Amino acid sequence: MQSVFENCLEMCNQYNRLPYFYLIGGDPILHPDFWKLLNLFKENGVPFTILGNPFHLNDTVCRQLKEMGCEKYQMSLDGMEKTHDWFRKPGSFHCTLEKIQCIKKAGIRSVIMTTVSGTNISEIPDIIDTVVKHKADV
Numbered sequence: 001m002q003s004v005f006e007n008c009l010e011m012c013n014q015y016n017r018l019p020y021f022y023l024i025g026g027d028p029i030l031h032p033d034f035w036k037l038l039n040l041f042k043e044n045g046v047p048f049t050i051l052g053n054p055f056h057l058n059d060t061v062c063r064q065l066k067e068m069g070c071e072k073y074q075m076s077l078d079g080m081e082k083t084h085d086w087f088r089k090p091g092s093f094h095c096t097l098e099k100i101q102c103i104k105k106a107g108i109r110s111v112i113m114t115t116v117s118g119t120n121i122s123e124i125p126d127i128i129d130t131v132v133k134h135k136a137d138v
Contacts (some may be wrong), residue, residue: 001037010125021048027097038068049069051113054070054092054099072138073103074111077127079120087119100134109137 012019028034028050031061041048042132047071065073078084081093096112096115103110112131116124 016029024051111138
């Protein structure tokens with residue numbers, strides 16, 4: 001990870017650009033070197049977005065993410081409760097909605113993504129209404 005980061009930083013410096021990273025998972029927080037990587041970002045003033053899940057987020061983690069340079073945290077809602085929990089994990093629908101405020105309170109933009117399929121297409125208007133109600137940023 002350090003080598004890839006340094007290569008990217010070098011290339012961006014050559015072109016007078018600031019790198020921007022998207023950390024994806026499953027749950028990037030679970031990687032054993034996750035916080036080491038974020039330290040590299042912080043030391044070099046590199047902002048990033050995480051595409052993860054809500055299960056390991058709390059106020060402390062969200063504040064630490066913000067301090068390290070996290071600008072956005074994206075989670076998925078792939079349907080209303082029954083559909084989403086079937087597709088992801090029981091309880092994850094409500095957990096995702098709860099963590100929107102945790103993310104926002106830390107000063108990170110909350111992003112909700114939906115993969116549209118034949119299974120959930122009829123739920124899209126309700127997903128949008130729910131996300132707006134919970135004040136996701138994007």
